[in-house]
Amino acid sequence: MEGDGITEGERPKVAEVDSSDGYEGDKVLRKIKKFDSFDIEAARLKSDHGYSSNQNLPWMVTLKxxxxxxxxxxxxxxxxxxYVMPGVFPDGIKHEEDVLGVLSLIFYSIVIIGLIKYVFVVLSANDNGDGGTFALYSLMCRYSKVSLIPSQQAEDKEVSSYRLEVPSHRLQWAYAMKSFLENSKAAKYLLLFVTMLGxxxxxxxxxxxxxxxxxSAVGGIREAAESLGDDQIMWISVVILILLFQVQRFGTRKVGYSFAPILSIWFFSxxxxxxxxxxxxDSGVIKAINPLYIVRYFMRNKLEAxxxxxxxxxxxxxxxxxxxDVGHFNILSIRLSSCLLVFPxxxxxxxxxxxxxxxxxxDAATAFYSSIPKPVxxxxxxxxxxASIIASQSLISATFTIVKQSVALGCFPRVKVVHTSKDHEGQIYVPEVNTLLMLACVGVTLGFKTTLQLGNAYGIAVVLVFNITSIFLVIVMVMIWKTNILLIILYVLTIGFVxxxxxxxxxYKFSQGGYVPLVFAVVMVSIMYLWNYGYxxxxxxxxxxxxxxENLIxxxxxxxxxxxxxxxxxxTxxxxxxxxxxxxxxxxxxxxHSVIVFVSIKxxxxxxxxxxxxxxxxxxEPEELSIYQCVVRYGYxxxxxxxxxxxxxLIDRLKDFIQSDAPPAADEQGEASDCGIANVNEERVQREIGLVDEEIKIGGIVYLMGESEVIASSGSSLAKRFVMNYSYNWLKxxxxxxxxxxxxxxxxxxxVGITYEV
Known part of the structure; x- marks a missing residue:
């Protein structure tokens, strides 16, 4: 690992040390300290609690x-x-049998991709209980050195939730994949780009x-008020959307318990x-379970199918x-709700x-509302x-979470993140992103007016995420799960092909609205990549x-x-x-200042x-300077x-470090020294801790920070000068x-201001 100063063969020595072993353990720590004192501190921090991803919970908790x-x-x-049937039959139903072919396509799409892929395969590829594109990327970053920022440290592997197992040389596919990702700079950039795209x-x-x-929901009012046109439906929708985004600032309290009854009634209805x-x-539509109707549908309609x-x-x-959203619950709870209520x-x-x-x-254009019995x-x-408002709420909240993860991993400009609940850490609100989402939603609604072309745009956004997830999943299967290669080929030839x-x-519908998410993706990926590149x-x-x-001394x-x-x-x-x-x-x-602590947020x-x-x-060193380095590690x-x-x-942890870092005195045989020397060490510890307390009491805590400007060095290309001198600094x-x-x-x-020429 870059910059840690320890060879692969030496790392296990650190992991095997237990600070509870008394003088022997401390003696080994002192010997290793010449490599990197960060590793020693990590060994002391190593805990026994392990990581719990809430996967083994009591049945009653899982049901809740x-x-x-x-x-x-x-x-x-x-x-x-x-909106599915109107999207499939925009020009109406030309042949009665086409309904069976489309129904068969819908049924097997839900079974193959919704159930088999997501519920039973992809959910298992969680990152310590969390899911999503960034979770898959972070999982790959742990199992192979594909991160483009050289901030890795050996002690990171000692975090109890890291759960790292390097592929064995005996498993050739896993080792080949890991070696390729680590040794190919193009592969590292491609992985980051695909993650940003997803x-x-x-x-x-x-x-x-x-x-x-x-x-789609508001459009149903036409069944009762046929005089309403597309413009009226559009403006009613715009008002609802604006109100929806305005209430985001108040946060969501126990979203699951609030919305679950409504959506449960919706699903039952x-x-x-x-x-x-x-x-x-027509109970005869049960025949659509036969996949031959799909074949006949394509033979009959060809390009249109x-x-x-x-x-x-x-x-x-x-x-x-x-x-x-698996991180908010657990795998079993998602599988239960999916299989018992939602998909049926x-x-x-x-x-x-x-x-x-x-x-x-x-009635294909109004299939949902036309098929509803008049009394209900x-x-x-x-x-x-x-239900539509709830669906919108879940995606808006997910967007806030994704932006927060992107900011944490250095892939998105810094924005304000407001935590709206003291009890539920996942409930956040990002003001800048909320405003941009609202303006984008209103603009898209005014631009498209109806759901037909909007469905074309919607499909491209979703299907690209599906394909990216499948690509990452294949890498996980090969490198981490070490799945049988025949099963991987089967996955690619079935789910991947579909x-x-x-x-x-x-x-194919790019010009009919499909360009919207791609244009948006180009803008977003450009911003994310520019920020990451400058960083x-x-x-x-x-x-x-x-x-x-030497310079420090x-x-x-x-x-x-x-x-x-x-x-x-x-x-820093x-x-x-x-x-x-x-x-x-x-x-x-x-x-x-008398005591200096260099703080790095990682x-x-x-x-x-x-x-x-x-x-x-x-x-x-030397210790008399009272200068410390501190890496504060967060997950995304x-x-x-x-x-x-x-x-x-931070100050409490600093005092703990001073206390634990005191070396035990030792004689030539490596045994504990006499009480006199031990007292000297104890006095030194008390003096250093006392110095920290006294300086805080006298001078308090002061924050120092650099105000850096990053510019391209002389001789750089025009593209690099544009990116660094204008784009990145403008974003900052x-x-x-x-x-x-x-x-x-x-x-x-x-x-303090400083200019970097990169």
Missing amino acids: LAIQSIGVVYGDLGTSPL TSMVIGDGILTPCISVL IALIGIYNFVKH WISLGGVFLCLTGSEALFA SIILAYFGQAAYLRKHTG YWPMFVMAVM EFMFLSSVL RKKYAYELENKVSR TITSNTNVHRVPGVALFY DLVHGISPIFTQYVANVSAL YLPISKVPLEERFVFRQV RDVKTEQQSFEKV RCVRQQQEVFNIPRKRLLK
């Missing part, structure tokens, strides 16, 4: 989670019967879902209506939420619509609007120009540099060594880091505490500054 998941996960999937498409889904769901239509109109796959695919929208209800709804359309072929029309209309066919169909270049510069130990020994009371927390991105900003600071201020490629393993310290779903609480925890000026992200009080903040 299954009920909650209905209100959070399935809103998008549950509202798809509103993330952008999910965010695009968060824009399109509210539009198509609300438009569409299932009962489906059964009613099945019995009343292939084009209609874009509409069929809409029945799967929301399946990705099964994986993305949706399948019954489609069978009921098909039975109705067999007798009323002219208005209750179902109200339920449809409510998804490729869906992708080819929706791309990487800045980090690489700091790593290359970090302050050496020279700086601190300079008689012109005065030590002033107080504890200084010097924030650099994990390995001391940032060159420190040299710039001393050159301008000529004063150093995000590991895991979802959560236990609090007791979050802080890793080392003391910069961890919640930062308030600054005052963070200060207290537009987004939240570091002190705002970390909630650092302005009265205690001192910033």
Whole structure:
């Protein structure tokens, strides 16, 4: 691993050390310290609690989670019967048998992709209980060194939730995949690009879902008020969307319990209506279970059948939420709610619509509302609007979460993240993103007006995410699961082929609205890549120009540099060594606080880091300088505490480190020294801890931070100068500054400016 200073053969020595072994354990630690004191501290932090992904819970708890998941996960999937049939038959039904062919396509799409792929395969590829595109990427980053930022450390593997097992040389496929990803720079860039693309498409889904769901639901009012035109439906939808985004700032309280009853009633209702239509109109549609009807459908319609796959695919929208939201529940709860309620209800709804359309072929454009029995029309209309709003809410919340993960992993500009609940850490609100989503949703609704072309755009956004998930899943199968190669080939030839066919169909409608998510993805990926590129270049510069130990001693020994009371927390991105900003600071201020702690906030490629393993310290030699380095490790779903609480925890952990870092005195035989020398060590510990307490009491805690400008070095290409001098620096000026992200009080903040030529 880059920069850790330890060979592969030496690392296990650190992992095997247990600080509870008394002097023997400490003696081994002192011997290893010459390599990297960060590793020793990590060995001390190693805990026995392990990671619990909430997969082994009591049955009653699992059932409660299954009920909650209905209100959070399935809103998008549950509202798809509103717009699938109109999307498949935009020009009406030309042949009565086409209904059976389409129904068979819908049935097997749900079974093969919705159930087999997502419920039973993809859910198993979670990252310590979390799902989604970034979760798969972080999983691959742990099992192979594919991260483009050289901030990896050996002690990261000691975090209890890391759960790393390097593929064995005996498993040739796994080892070949790992070696290829680690040794190919192009593969690393491609993985990052595909991750960004998948993330952008999910965010695009968060824009399109509210539009198509609300438009489809509100459009049902035409059954009772035929005089309403597309413009009136559009403006009613716009008002609902604006209100929906305005209430986001208040947060969501126990979303699952609030929405689960509504969506449960919705699922039971569409299932009962489906059964009613099945019995009343044409129970013969059960024949659609025979896949031969798919073959006949394609033979009869040829190109038109292939084009209609874009509409069929809409029945799967929301399946990705099964994986993305698994971290809020657990695998078993998602599988229970999917298999016992959600998928059976949706399948019954489609069978009921098909039975109705067999007798009323002219109602394809309004299949859902036309098939509803007249006495329950208005209750179902109200339920449809409510279900659409819930579907929109789940995707908006998911977008906030995805943006937070992207920011944490250095792939998105810094934005303000507001935690709206003290009890539920996953409930967040991002003001800037909420405003952009609202403007985008209103713009898309005004631009498309109806769900037909909007469905074309929606399909491309979703199917690309499906294909990206499958690509990452194959890598996980080969490198991490070490799955039999024949099963991997079977997956690619079946599920992979089906998804490729869906992708080819929706791309055919590129000019009919399909360009919208791709244009949006280009914009989002450009922003994400520009930010990540600038961040990487800045980090690489700091790593290359970090302050050496000799320079540090020279700086601190300079008689012109005065030590002033107080504890200084010097924030820096650099994990390995001391940032060159420190040299710039001393050159301008000529004063150093009595105790200095270089603080690096680092995000590991895991979802959560236990609090007791979050802080890793080392003391910069010589010890008389009272200078320490601290790496604060977070997972991409961890919640930062308030600054005052963070200060207290950091200082407490610093004192613990000083206490535990005191070496036991030893004689020539390696045994504990006499009490006199031990007392000297104890006095030194008390003196250092006392110094920290005294300096905080006298001078308080002061924050130091660099205000860096990154520009392209002379001789750089025109493209690089444009990216670094204009694009990246413009993004930096537009987004939240570091002190705002970390909630650092302005009265205690001192910033020093520096220019990096990269």
